[in-house]
Amino acid sequence: MRLIFSxxxxxxxxxxxxxxxxxxxxxxxxxxxxxxxxxxxIGWFPRRGIFDIxxxxxxxxxxxxxxxxxxxxxxxGVAIYLSEFAAPRVRxxxxxxxxxxxxxxxxxLGYFAISFINPNIITALVGGSNKAFNVAAAGVAVGIxxxxxxxxxxxxxxxxxxxxxxxxxxxLGARRVSTTFRVVFPAAISGIVAALILGISRAxxxxxxxxxxxxxxxxxxxxxxxxQPGQTMTAAMAALGFGSDQVAGSGLAxxxxxxxGFLLFVITLxxxxxxxxxVRKVREEY
Amino acid sequence: MSIATxxxxxxxxxxxxxxxxxxxxxxxxxxxxxxxxxxxxxxxxLILVALVVNLVDRxxxxxxxxxxxxxxxxxxxxNAAEAGVWQAIRGxxxxxIIVAIVAFPLxxxxxxxxxxxxxxxxIARLIRINVRNLAGVPSIVYGILxxxxxxxxxxxLTGGRTVIAGGLTLATLVLPVVxxxxxxxxxxxxxxxxxxxxxxxxxKWEAVRSHVLPSAAPGILTGTVLxxxxxxxxxxxxxxxxxxxxxxxxxxxSIWQQITEGGFTSMPVAIFSYARQTGADFQAVTGAASxxxxxxxxxxxxLAIWLRNRFESRW
Numbered sequence: 286m287r288l289i290f291s292x293x294x295x296x297x298x299x300x301x302x303x304x305x306x307x308x309x310x311x312x313x314x315x316x317x318x319x320x321x322x323x324x325x326x327i328g329w330f331p332r333r334g335i336f337d338i339x340x341x342x343x344x345x346x347x348x349x350x351x352x353x354x355x356x357x358x359x360x361x362g363v364a365i366y367l368s369e370f371a372a373p374r375v376r377x378x379x380x381x382x383x384x385x386x387x388x389x390x391x392x393x394l395g396y397f398a399i400s401f402i403n404p405n406i407i408t409a410l411v412g413g414s415n416k417a418f419n420v421a422a423a424g425v426a427v428g429i430x431x432x433x434x435x436x437x438x439x440x441x442x443x444x445x446x447x448x449x450x451x452x453x454x455x456x457l458g459a460r461r462v463s464t465t466f467r468v469v470f471p472a473a474i475s476g477i478v479a480a481l482i483l484g485i486s487r488a489x490x491x492x493x494x495x496x497x498x499x500x501x502x503x504x505x506x507x508x509x510x511x512x513q514p515g516q517t518m519t520a521a522m523a524a525l526g527f528g529s530d531q532v533a534g535s536g537l538a539x540x541x542x543x544x545x546g547f548l549l550f551v552i553t554l555x556x557x558x559x560x561x562x563x564v565r566k567v568r569e570e571y
Numbered sequence: 572m573s574i575a576t577x578x579x580x581x582x583x584x585x586x587x588x589x590x591x592x593x594x595x596x597x598x599x600x601x602x603x604x605x606x607x608x609x610x611x612x613x614x615x616x617l618i619l620v621a622l623v624v625n626l627v628d629r630x631x632x633x634x635x636x637x638x639x640x641x642x643x644x645x646x647x648x649x650n651a652a653e654a655g656v657w658q659a660i661r662g663x664x665x666x667x668i669i670v671a672i673v674a675f676p677l678x679x680x681x682x683x684x685x686x687x688x689x690x691x692x693x694i695a696r697l698i699r700i701n702v703r704n705l706a707g708v709p710s711i712v713y714g715i716l717x718x719x720x721x722x723x724x725x726x727x728l729t730g731g732r733t734v735i736a737g738g739l740t741l742a743t744l745v746l747p748v749v750x751x752x753x754x755x756x757x758x759x760x761x762x763x764x765x766x767x768x769x770x771x772x773x774x775k776w777e778a779v780r781s782h783v784l785p786s787a788a789p790g791i792l793t794g795t796v797l798x799x800x801x802x803x804x805x806x807x808x809x810x811x812x813x814x815x816x817x818x819x820x821x822x823x824x825s826i827w828q829q830i831t832e833g834g835f836t837s838m839p840v841a842i843f844s845y846a847r848q849t850g851a852d853f854q855a856v857t858g859a860a861s862x863x864x865x866x867x868x869x870x871x872x873x874l875a876i877w878l879r880n881r882f883e884s885r886w
Contacts, residue, residue, distance in 0.1 A: 286775075286776040286779075287684075287688050287775075287776075289680060290680045290681070290683050290684035290687075290688055291684050291688065291689075292680075293676075293677050293678075293680035293681040293684060294680075294681045294684040294685060294689070294695075294698050295698075296677060296681070297681055297698060297701055297702055297705065297746065297747070297750065298697070298698060298701055300705060300716075300743055300746070301701050301704070301705060303716060303719075303720060304708065304712065304713075304715075304716050307715060307716060307719040307720070308712070308715065358611060359611045359614060359615050361611075362607065362608045362610075362611025362612065363608075363611055363612045363615055365608050366605075366608035366609055366611065366612050367612070370605055370608060370609075379612065379616075381876050382616060382619070383615065384872070384876065385619065385869060385872060385873075386615060386618070386619055388800055388804070388868050388869065388871075388872040389622070389804075389865065389868070390803075390804030390805075390806075390839055390864055390865070390868055391804065391806070391807075391839075392804070392806050392839040392842040392843050392846070392861070392864070393622070393626075393804075393842070393861045393864060393865050394622075395843075395846060396626075396842065396846050396857050396858070396861050397622050397625060397626075397861075399846065400625060400629055400854060400857075400858065401621060401622075401625040429618055432615055436615075460598055460601050461601055461605075462598075462600060462601040462604045462605075465604075466604075483707070486707060489709070490707075490708075490709025490710070490711070490712075491709075492709065492710065492711045492806075492807035493806050493807055493839070493843060496807075496843065497843060497846045497847070502847070519709060519711050519807070522711050522714075522715075522811075523711060523807055523810050523811075526711075526714060526718070526810050526811035527810040527811070527814075527816055542715065543715060546711070546712050546715045549709055549711070549712060550708065550709075550712050553707055553708065553709055554704060554707070554708070556707075557703075557704060557707035558704065561703055561704075561707075
């Protein structure tokens with residue numbers, strides 16, 4: 286039996302090796318073959334042989350930044366309230382509801398972005414100078430997706446802080462607010478940083494919301510305006526991928542899929558490893 | 572310069588002490604902060620409500636007008652009056668079955684190895700780190716893996732861009748989730764249960780099979796159900812391995828034909844193709860499909876949470 290079980294475990298290693306192998310092989314092929322001038326150009330138009338990587342990276346940064354503007358205050362607020370203020374009964378009811386938020390499929394949130402967030406919120410914010418598909422609406426929706434991750438990881442970190450620290454603070458006459466923000470929050474800070482890093486990594490890797498709501502399906506010009514259509518690394522990969530029979534003909538465009546995939550893999554891997562290390566540090570401390 | 576008599580002094584401090592002890596309601600700053608935190612929670616819940624209300628509102632023309640027709644029509648992103656979700660629902664079910672067949676045994680076996688057999692060996696530590704990293708890999712990267720391995724390399728076995736390749740890709744995607752939740756469930760089983768079995772002469776495997784697994788079953792089940800709901804909501808990797816957007820002609824083949832001849836779609840992929848169309852009628856179609864998927868996923872997740880609460884054992 287032991288042999289069967291260890292074979293299953295080794296299979297997970299094989300998955301990692303296969304992911305890295307497939308990504309590196311074609312990403313390297315792309316990097317060798319592509320005229321380097323096309324990697325830094327006016328925009329991302331893979332079918333015309335223009336692979337401006339900064340368009341995608343800026344798009345990803347904008348979506349992630351907007352997402353964090355939404356998710357950090359809401360996620361941390363939810364975590365602090367549930368961990369430090371809510372009565373146990375309230376917490377038992379509310380926590381599963383926040384978990385439901387985590388289960389919403391990203392395509393549904395993508396549709397929510399174009400049918401609600403953009404017409405009702407973004408338009409009200411900028412007075413109609415936004416396009417029907419834009420980066421800001423996608424960013425807000427990605428932020429909604431990220432709330433539960435930030436909330437649950439940082440709530441775990443806050444609850445891991447020993448009761449004795451809170452009691453010592455109360456014993457010195459501190460009120461709940463001072464105890465929460467001067468004692469508990471600093472004590473849990475590495476877990477909270479981990480929550481933010483894992484949230485950023487999740488936002489960078491989110492595909493369908495951006496593919497639906499940010500527009501720019503075939504490609505896009507380099508743009509710093511969040512109220513215009515834009516493209517992220519993930520959405521560009523989805524756009525290259527579906528109907529990839531046509532793309533498969535023109536070798537470079539198809540290979541660029543692997544190149545972006547490799548960049549995305551490395552970025553999220555580094556973020557996840559840092560986040561993971563911090564989460565375990567919290568567990569070791571207390 | 573007057574000297575305070577002990578009497579006056581005592582009365583003063585008693586008054587200030589009483590005020591401090593009973594004056595909790597004057598902690599204005601505390602109240603404000605609590606309200607700010609509570610409003611963060613309220614806003615998050617409000618988003619959920621807005622999402623559902625908006626979906627029902629948008630989907631109403633379809634729900635009211637042609638729900639039965641919508642449920643039984645195929646994928647057609649060129650004509651909103653003909654568009655439906657029948658093929659998508661069937662595709663999602665087929666994918667879920669493949670995920671269950673492939674990912675559940677593999678994931679649970681891996682968890683059993685890590686928790687019961689491996690101990691703290693170097694290879695076990697490596698596998699644990701590896702699984703945690705795999706859980707954070709963006710889903711679209713799994714699409715690249717599926718495209719290279721299951722569609723191209725093993726195309727002879729899977730038939731290329733078929734529901735098999737899609738199911739295997741999703742199974743790979745949720746495998747880390749299954750492993751992590753099953754590991755946690757196994758770790759929660761107290762050592763004394765294992766020792767009880769080993770003490771009466773059971774082999775390692777007998778102890779695991781007859782004692783540890785039954786105790787951990789509810790936790791493992793919860794994890795597998797959550798993995799299933801994750802798989803049901805994923806679209807990105809399926810776009811790369813051949814999930815059909817637009818129009819799926821080979822509509823009413825049997826499941827076997829669907830497997831061998833290719834051409835599959837799923838709920839999230841169908842929603843993606845409808846969401847890309849413009850016009851109010853397609854808004855309604857997208858809304859209706861989204862609502863069906865959302866209800867499906869919430870039911871599955873609710874089941875998992877209920878299972879966890881119902882069978883959660885406290886040792």
